[in-house]
Amino acid sequence: MVDAKAEPSAAAQDLATDYVRRGLDHLWVHNTNYLDLAKPGGMLVLSEGQGIRLKDVEGRTYIDAMSGLWVVNVGHGRKELAQVAAEQMSKLAYVNTFAYATPPAIDLATKLAEITPEGIERFFFVNSGSEAVETAIKMAQQWHYINGDKKRTKIISRRGSYHGATGMAMSVNGSNYANRSPFEPLSPNARFFPGINCYRCPYEKTYPECNVFCARTLDDLISFEQPETVAAVIAEPISVSNGNFVPWPAYWRTLRQVCDKHGVLLIADEVINGFGRSGKWFGVDHYGIQPDIMTTAKGLSSGYAPIACTMTTRKIADAFASDKKNTFSHGITFGTHPVSCAVALRNVEILEAEGLIDNSAKTGAYLLQQLSELQHRHPIIGDVRGIGLMIQVELVKDRETKEPFTREDDMQSKVGQRLLARGLLCRAGNSISIAPPLITNREDADEIVDIIDAVLGEVEQELSLW
Ligand code: PLP
Numbered sequence: 001m002v003d004a005k006a007e008p009s010a011a012a013q014d015l016a017t018d019y020v021r022r023g024l025d026h027l028w029v030h031n032t033n034y035l036d037l038a039k040p041g042g043m044l045v046l047s048e049g050q051g052i053r054l055k056d057v058e059g060r061t062y063i064d065a066m067s068g069l070w071v072v073n074v075g076h077g078r079k080e081l082a083q084v085a086a087e088q089m090s091k092l093a094y095v096n097t098f099a100y101a102t103p104p105a106i107d108l109a110t111k112l113a114e115i116t117p118e119g120i121e122r123f124f125f126v127n128s129g130s131e132a133v134e135t136a137i138k139m140a141q142q143w144h145y146i147n148g149d150k151k152r153t154k155i156i157s158r159r160g161s162y163h164g165a166t167g168m169a170m171s172v173n174g175s176n177y178a179n180r181s182p183f184e185p186l187s188p189n190a191r192f193f194p195g196i197n198c199y200r201c202p203y204e205k206t207y208p209e210c211n212v213f214c215a216r217t218l219d220d221l222i223s224f225e226q227p228e229t230v231a232a233v234i235a236e237p238i239s240v241s242n243g244n245f246v247p248w249p250a251y252w253r254t255l256r257q258v259c260d261k262h263g264v265l266l267i268a269d270e271v272i273n274g275f276g277r278s279g280k281w282f283g284v285d286h287y288g289i290q291p292d293i294m295t296t297a298k299g300l301s302s303g304y305a306p307i308a309c310t311m312t313t314r315k316i317a318d319a320f321a322s323d324k325k326n327t328f329s330h331g332i333t334f335g336t337h338p339v340s341c342a343v344a345l346r347n348v349e350i351l352e353a354e355g356l357i358d359n360s361a362k363t364g365a366y367l368l369q370q371l372s373e374l375q376h377r378h379p380i381i382g383d384v385r386g387i388g389l390m391i392q393v394e395l396v397k398d399r400e401t402k403e404p405f406t407r408e409d410d411m412q413s414k415v416g417q418r419l420l421a422r423g424l425l426c427r428a429g430n431s432i433s434i435a436p437p438l439i440t441n442r443e444d445a446d447e448i449v450d451i452i453d454a455v456l457g458e459v460e461q462e463l464s465l466w
Contacts, residue, residue: 008058016058019045044420049076052437052444054425065426065436065448070240070272070390071303074350075437081304081343081350088342097336104341111348112311115281119290122317124310124328125336129271129297130164132308133234136293137168138330139310140232140265146319146326149263152231153189156221156264160195162241163234163269172234175241191230193221195242196251199383199394200402207248215247215254219261227262232293234267237283244385244392244433252287265292265316271308272390275299276351276438279361279388286387292316302347307340356438364388367434367445374449378456380465389440393432393452397465405430414462418455424448 008016020043023029029037037043046062048055052075054064067073074081088104095102109123124139126132137155144152157163159174171187173180174195180186194202194214203213222230233255239245259266268291273283277299284291293316297308320328351357368391372384382396395411397403405411416428427433434448459465 008060012058016045016056019043019057051075051077052440060423062420062423062425063436063444063448063451065424065434067389067435067437068303069298070277070435071298073275073277073299073438074302074347074354074356075439078302078304078350081302081346084342084346085305085339088339092338094338097333098331102336102338102341104338104345105336108341108345108348111345112309115348115352116294116311117282117284117290119313120294120311121314122312124312124330125341126308126310126332127306127334127337127340128164128308129269129295130166130169131332131335132271132295132297132310133164133169133172133267133269134166135310135330136234136267136269136295137172137232139293139312139316139328140267142326142328142330143265143316143319144231146322149228151229152263154191154225154230155187155189156191156193156218156225156230156233158195158235158239158242159192160197160242161234161236161239161269163271189231191221191225193218196239196245196247197243198245199243199385208250212248212251212254215251215258218255219258222258222262222264227264230262230264232265232267233259234269234295236269236271237273237287238278238387238390240272240390240433243394243431244390246385246387247287249287252284252289256289267291267293267295269295271295271297275302275348276357276360277388277390277435279357279364281357299351300347301340301344304347305337305340305343306334307337307344351438354439359440360388360438363440363442363445364391366442367391367440367448370445370449371434371452374453374456377453378460380456380460380463386434389435389438391434393434395430395432395456411459414459415455418458419451422451422455424451424455 023043024038045057046054047057052064054062112123113121124135126135141153155172157172157174162175163169163172168187171190174192194217196214198207205213256266268284270282274296280286292313294311300309301307320326368386371393375381379399380395381393382399382402383394386392397405412429419426419428
């Protein structure tokens with residue numbers, strides 16, 4: 001039972017006050033404005049986790065309806081993962097990863113070769129999704145370079161997409177222009193084509209009559225850019241940052257065909273999709289297409305250790321082995337960290353042994369249906385979409401016109417703070433993103449839906465929407 005409203009003891013309140021004071025003085029929280037953190041109740045200090053729930057330092061509990069950031073797939077408080085980490089640290093914490101291999105790294109790579117789509121056989125481990133994307137892009141560019149295609153350096157992504165916070169990964173972000181401006185000029189190698197948005201199609205078309213026109217525009221862009229200058233296309237199989245749209249199979253078939261036609265590599269960014277989030281091991285598994293490179297992170301270790309991986313085919317990897325001068329010019333000190341590899345391997349084994357991929361599909365379908373039913377009661381809901389435990393509820397001012405809320409409407413406070421007060425941690429603003437751990441059951445799903453139901457009722461009343 002959620003008890004976010006339970007009154008904490010005086011000692012717990014003192015402890016929290018002290019943490020917040022020191023946190024505001026010294027800790028730089030990522031991606032959050034200090035003024036928001038400094039508001040009363042603005043800095044939430046979380047100290048414990050068990051299953052799908054988290055506890056703050058005052059003892060209040062919350063449902064972690066975002067698995068952190070689409071990360072904690074096996075749920076919180078898995079002691080066996082802590083034990084695996086402790087054992088590996090005691091045995092061997094680190095070696096020169098630029099030169100040597102370790103048993104956990106080889107064991108993890110072997111296991112990944114079993115569960116990844118056919119053809120994906122080589123695994124380059126790094127520490128974050130951004131690093132995995134940087135690695136994928138450099139891998140694609142150097143692969144073309146080795147093949148004599150030295151002008152193939154451009155990377156195409158989609159408007160609305162997010163691929164990371166570091167240099168090249170940031171350059172291929174099409175998500176939020178405000179986030180790019182302070183750092184411009186970014187890489188001159190980035191190009192964009194429209195993202196998928198069947199709710200508000202930029203071309204005002206409808207599937208199936210559109211015949212995935214948005215995917216077909218890629219052909220035109222590559223032709224315009226001159227194919228001999230394009231290295232790769234990067235896209236999330238199920239596009240979370242673009243609005244949680246689940247593409248039609250024809251969409252991905254088209255992207256694959258267009259890339260093949262022009263000799264361009266296809267990078268599937270599985271940082272969120274991967275490791276069961278979508279109800280299959282990987283997002284591309286829904287489409288039966290073979291990417292040349294895949295980027296993964298988050299669910300690979302469920303957040304129990306920092307690890308990410310750029311995965312590729314033998315065809316790509318073999319080019320780097322064809323001559324000493326073709327060695328991949330890329331290495332990161334903490335990449336392939338033995339402790340992270342050991343933890344990730346056990347995490348993958350848990351996902352498999354407990355049937356969590358299947359649960360993601362089944363509980364996700366139930367949650368999607370329950371949230372969709374809320375539309376009958378709540379005119380503020382414009383659209384509900386997603387797959388597996390990766391769902392988005394889009395809120396609108398007017399369902400007929402699909403008029404979106406604006407920054408001035410401050411839906412982040414109106415919806416987000418109410419959800420928090422009722423013990424639901426998730427991303428909320430113009431949309432509510434729901435992505436709880438893959439251990440979530442129907443009862444948990446009902447609890448999540450009940451909280452959203454109550455909060456939307458209050459917000460509609462405040463906005464006089466009914
Ligand atoms: N790619 C995608 C699709 C992501 O969603 C993210 C982060 O959310 C990244 C890459 C970057 O991952 P990280 O934050 O681990 O660097």
